[in-house]
Amino acid sequence: MKIFLKRVSGYTMTSLVVLASCVGLDVTPTDKFTDETYWTTPERAASLLNMAYRQMNDPGRVFRDERLSDNLYNGYGNDDVRVIANGQATASTALFDNFWGDAYAGIKTTHTFLANVDRVGMDEGLASRMKAEARFIRAFLYFQLTNWYGDVPFFTEDIDLETARTIRPTPQAEIISWIHSELEEIAEILPSKEEYSAADRGRITSGAAVALNARVALNFNDWSRVKTYTEKLINTNDYGQYALFPNYGELFYKVNEYNDEIILDIQYVPVDRTWNEIAVYVPFSLPLVEFTLASPTQGLVDTYLMKDGSKWDETKHAYENRDPRMDMTIARHGSTVRRKDGSSYTINVDPNDPNNNSLDRIGRENGGYTGYFYRKYYDPNPEAWTAGSTWSCNINFITLRYADVLLMYAEAMNELGEMDAAVWDKTIRLLRQRAGLDDTPLALDFPSAGDLRQIIRDERRVELALEGTRVYDIRRWKIAETVMNAPFRGAKFDRSSGTLDYFSYEHNSFNADRDYFWAIPRQQLTINNNLGQNPGY
Numbered sequence: 001m002k003i004f005l006k007r008v009s010g011y012t013m014t015s016l017v018v019l020a021s022c023v024g025l026d027v028t029p030t031d032k033f034t035d036e037t038y039w040t041t042p043e044r045a046a047s048l049l050n051m052a053y054r055q056m057n058d059p060g061r062v063f064r065d066e067r068l069s070d071n072l073y074n075g076y077g078n079d080d081v082r083v084i085a086n087g088q089a090t091a092s093t094a095l096f097d098n099f100w101g102d103a104y105a106g107i108k109t110t111h112t113f114l115a116n117v118d119r120v121g122m123d124e125g126l127a128s129r130m131k132a133e134a135r136f137i138r139a140f141l142y143f144q145l146t147n148w149y150g151d152v153p154f155f156t157e158d159i160d161l162e163t164a165r166t167i168r169p170t171p172q173a174e175i176i177s178w179i180h181s182e183l184e185e186i187a188e189i190l191p192s193k194e195e196y197s198a199a200d201r202g203r204i205t206s207g208a209a210v211a212l213n214a215r216v217a218l219n220f221n222d223w224s225r226v227k228t229y230t231e232k233l234i235n236t237n238d239y240g241q242y243a244l245f246p247n248y249g250e251l252f253y254k255v256n257e258y259n260d261e262i263i264l265d266i267q268y269v270p271v272d273r274t275w276n277e278i279a280v281y282v283p284f285s286l287p288l289v290e291f292t293l294a295s296p297t298q299g300l301v302d303t304y305l306m307k308d309g310s311k312w313d314e315t316k317h318a319y320e321n322r323d324p325r326m327d328m329t330i331a332r333h334g335s336t337v338r339r340k341d342g343s344s345y346t347i348n349v350d351p352n353d354p355n356n357n358s359l360d361r362i363g364r365e366n367g368g369y370t371g372y373f374y375r376k377y378y379d380p381n382p383e384a385w386t387a388g389s390t391w392s393c394n395i396n397f398i399t400l401r402y403a404d405v406l407l408m409y410a411e412a413m414n415e416l417g418e419m420d421a422a423v424w425d426k427t428i429r430l431l432r433q434r435a436g437l438d439d440t441p442l443a444l445d446f447p448s449a450g451d452l453r454q455i456i457r458d459e460r461r462v463e464l465a466l467e468g469t470r471v472y473d474i475r476r477w478k479i480a481e482t483v484m485n486a487p488f489r490g491a492k493f494d495r496s497s498g499t500l501d502y503f504s505y506e507h508n509s510f511n512a513d514r515d516y517f518w519a520i521p522r523q524q525l526t527i528n529n530n531l532g533q534n535p536g537y
Contacts, residue, residue, distance in 0.1 A: 039119035042126065048113050049130055055106030056137045057266055059275045059397045062468035069470035070483040071461075072294040073490065073505055075369035076280075085484070087509030090519065091537045097521035099148065103141045110138040111158045132186040133204045136212070139179045139186075143216050146175045147472070150517045150534060154178070168530045176220060183213040192240035201258050202396065207233060207240035208264040211400045218408050219476055226412035233263075233405050234426070242402040244434050249328035252377055254384040254395045263400040270386045270394045279391035281374035283331050283347055284359040284367040286339060288390045291366035296330050298370060298489035300465060303458050307436075309443030318491070324436040329465050331373040333491065338380040347373075349491070362490065369505065370490025376466050398467070403431060407460045414456055421446035428459055435463075475516060484510035511536060 038044060066072050067081045074082040080095035089096070113134045117127060138156075145152045151169035159167065187209035196203060210232050217225035232239055245251045245261040257265075268274055280293035304326040306312055312322065319332060331337055333349045349371040351362040358364075362371050379395055386392040410427035413419045424446040437443040447455060457477070461470060474480045487504035514536025525531055 036119060039116050042120055042122040045113070045117050045120045045122070045130065048109065049134055052106060052109040052113060052134055052137045053267070054273075055102065055109055056140055057399055059266065059277045062397070063277045063281070065468040065471045066466055067294050069474060070486075070488070070508075071297060071300045071465060071470045073297050073370050073488040074294045074508075075505070076291055076293045076366065084518075085508045087511055087515060091522040091525070091533065093519065096518050097523050099518075100145070100521050100524060103145050106141045107138055108158065110134040110141075111156075115157065128189055129191065132189040132209075135182060135186050136190070136204045136209055139182045140212060142175055143179055143212070143219075146172045147219060148518045149520060151532075153531070165528050166530055167528065169532060176216065179216055180213060180225065183209045183216070187213070187239060192238075194240060202265065202267045204264065205240055206238075207242065208400060210239050211263045211405055214405065214408050215400065218411070219472055221415070221476055223412040223415045226408050227416065227418075230405050230409035230412065233402070234409060242405070244402060244406075244430060246434065248325055248435050251401075252395070252398070253379045254381060257396045261402045262396075262398060263402060263405070265396040265398045265400075267396055268394045270392075274386055274389070274392040274394050275397065276391040276393060278374065278377050278393060282378050283337055283373045284364065285345065285347070286337070287341075289359075292368045292373070295368050295370040295490070296372040296374070296466070298372075298491060299483075299486075300461070301326065301330065301332070301372065301491075303461050305437070305443075305458075305462075307443070308438045308440055309432075323432075323462060325462055325465075327375070329374075329376045329462075331375040333371055335375070337375075340380050340382065340385060342380075370488070372490070374466060403463055404469070406431060407456070407463060411456050411460065414452055419452065428456065431459065431463055478512075480516070481510045481512040484508045 064081050067074050068085050074085055080089070080093050083089050083093060084095065114131060117130060117134075120127070142152075142154065150172050152172075152175070153167045154170035154175050155163075155167070187206045190204060190206040190209055192207060193201075193205045196205070210229050214226050214229035214233075217223075217229060233242055240263075241260065242263065243260045245256065245259045247256075250256055251259070251261060279289055280291060281295075282289060284292050302312060304312065304323040306316065307321045307323060319327075319334060327335065331347055333347055335347045336344050337347060338344045347360050348356050348358045349360050349362050349368065350356050353361075359367055360373070362368060377395070377397075379393075384393055384395050386394060406427040410419065410423060413423045429444050429446075432444055433439075457473070460473065464470070474483055485507055487507045489504055514534075517534040519537035520531050520533050525533065
């Protein structure tokens with residue numbers, strides 16, 4: 001089912017959310033969403049649940065998270081994401097308050113749904129499933145809140161205004177424990193993807209509950225839980241049958257939605273619900289691109305192996321015979337890019353070529369900064385775009401996929417001291433085979449030497465590149481202060497020698513004593529001084 005919403009019985013989506021915006025923590029609404037006259041049909045209940053789906057996640061947050069990592073260099077403007085990445089954020093930074101408010105608004109929607117859905121006369125099984133979906137969304141949002149802010153106010157039903165002004169934060173560990181228990185319970189209630197009808201494709205499944213539980217455990221390096229949850233998806237079909245999609249590059253194309261690798265995605269449809277964030281990350285020479293907001297870094301490019309499994313180094317050609325995932329993810333100098341009208345062109349980023357008038361050239365005003373652009377998420381086929389629009393994309397946006405499950409399992413088994421050739425073969429080997437690395441021992445076999453932890457971490461970086469996971473990884477590995485404080489590098493050509501040279505951009509700034517958590521928004525502290533503030537703000 002394509003989950004989207006324009007209006008709910010004459011009330012806009014905002015009407016439920018805005019009621020308590022003055023206090024940040026959303027309290028019980030007083031409009032018709034709590035009136036018995038609203039809760040008359042399953043369709044009305046479903047409309048409010050669909051609202052919660054929309055509040056759970058969106059592509060803008062994924063692109064934001066990439067910009068907060070070392071995968072991207074923020075070269076354009078000075079928006080809040082760049083301010084945070086540069087270590088200049090304060091408790092007054094608007095993004096902190098906006099995200100806080102948006103997350104609690106979504107939690108409010110789930111509470112309103114859960115408190116009222118039993119007023120509707122509907123099939124008991126359907127009601128149980130819909131409640132489990134709402135509980136999943138609530139758990140997802142609490143995970144986001146506690147990940148970014150640490151200890152936060154936690155409640156599982158709506159609170160009144162006085163409570164919102166005095167509530168104290170719940171320790172992060174207690175919230176995470178609740179999330180695990182909640183997801184374990186609803187995984188036994190939700191249908192698997194195979195049990196949904198075609199009309200309901202895209203709804204939250206039992207497999208999504210298990211995968212999110214694994215991701216939460218991963219975020220806190222709880223390796224035993226990661227192993228337990230991922231094995232439920234790898235070793236059994238009890239929560240759905242998942243497998244890698246054969247073509248890595250086309251995994252993100254419109255025509256391949258709902259394939260067996262997708263565990264959870266954000267649903268989009270032409271006209272009614274689209275997204276356009278990709279327009280500021282693709283090559284600048286594509287039609288109607290106004291500017292490049294951020295660019296992939298040389299550090300990300302350097303992480304890709306050679307096709308034979310060896311590491312890339314300065315003695316080798318920069319782009320030839322590399323892990324094919326590099327060119328499926330990143331557009332670079334010499335890449336052929338297909339436009340949406342079916343025509344193609346070759347990218348030229350060389351800033352020293354006197355004949356290079358390309359908009360992709362490094363140094364072009366508002367253009368690319370590193371010589372690299374996004375290719376992942378850019379589907380040149382017409383069905384991916386709303387007819388007559390410029391960048392209104394209607395591709396479902398992937399949130400969780402099976403490749404991530406394999407990577408989580410491999411990392412957990414290694415950290416537990418249980419990694420061996422058998423585990424390698426059903427995780428890393430499968431990913432590299434799908435990517436198209438050479439069928440050689442160096443590329444595919446379990447390594448007999450080397451830093452296995454780093455090998456697995458690098459595999460995670462390249463497989464999930466630009467999908468919003470890197471910022472979580474560098475934080476849980478406690479390497480953010482190292483990678484974020486190093487200068488960012490990009491590629492350029494030296495006209496005199498014709499060889500690829502590298503140059504540095506200013507680095508971000510990450511204070512390990514402060515920046516592992518965001519600030520509690522100042523606006524919230526003026527309303528409730530019991531919230532406290534995170535160190536350094």
